């Protein structure tokens with residue numbers, strides 16, 4: 210049997226959760242799981258740390274200058290906000306495997322849906338659970354059926370995989386949904402961040418238990434000897450409370466003489482459009498913005514004490530492979546603060562991950578399986594987008610996005 214690759218993405222798995230698991234459940238399933246492989250202790254998300262951009266970046270081993278997905282941008286000429294949705298313009302790993310004549314399958318990895326995985330196509334199956342709202346347990350059950358050569362439904366077809374596909378992606382979003390403090394299954398929206406943390410740990414313990422069961426199946430069937438497993442995530446999660454700083458920063462910029470407005474309030478005099486997401490704020494400037502005006506904007510950013518860090522366009526392009534259509538400035542507030550379009554009620558909290566805080570940037574990731582030494586750690590700072598290209602190159606001799614690699 211040839212080498213195979215299993216990639217499981219647990220959306221929104223902040224490394225801070227693993228640290229809490231380590232304190233509260235040192236013998237729990239997730240710690241047991243990490244002992245079976247190599248844990249990345251300094252794995253980083255990217256800019257921007259939002260689901261669709263990061264999911265595509267990881268699958269392509271490329272940043273938004275190649276995938277053309279950084280969630281949304283303001284188009285000054287068209288005077289509109291452009292959402293990037295599932296844009297994924299670079300070659301992704303499933304396309305690479307197909308290019309090499311291999312078989313692939315995606316269980317709910319939505320960025321691969323119709324790109325290239327298709328329902329009912331055995332060589333590149335897209336597989337959805339029958340449940341209306343499926344969770345980690347439903348999706349991992351399908352994976353287990355696949356491993357155990359039990360029937361798996363894709364579209365109107367049913368397949369029995371006597372040979373496990375060469376590349377399988379599984380996407381799980383329980384932890385992200387809980388992290389956002391949504392109502393989720395039996396868990397109501399919480400008033401306190403600490404209560405929600407406990408919900409997350411409880412669910413992670415159960416997911417960890419399922420993953421240990423999957424590993425056992427792989428060992429029992431002999432698949433484990435040829436399988437490389439990557440379990441990682443797209444971003445972490447950062448809580449925020451109370452008043453939004455959005456009105457304040459717009460007021461400060463206007464007072465400094467830079468006419469600033471929200472996209473829908475732009476006038477003929479507007480010099481800067483402020484485009485909020487949840488936590489971070491993007492500033493898009495008029496095409497004829499001057500160096501002096503940009504200097505004033507920076508001064509305002511430096512003086513606003515709630516801004517932890519701001520990025521300028523050249524740095525974003527150089528250090529984070531940012532698409533040139535990106536903002537002139539990206540403002541990331543201090544932990545707990547936000548630029549959301551409304552205030553958060555006093556009796557609860559909100560959470561999201563478009564933040565440069567550690568809780569969003571420092572993320573979970575590990576590899577297991579053949580050739581991966583058990584109970585080891587990789588401490589070097591590593592970008593999550595570099596993991597799949599490295600595995601495909603070293604384990605399979607496949608080069609993802611070859612045009613990019615040659616540069």
Ligand SMILES: [Zn+2]
Nearest residue numbers: 220221260443
């Ligand atoms: Zn996500």
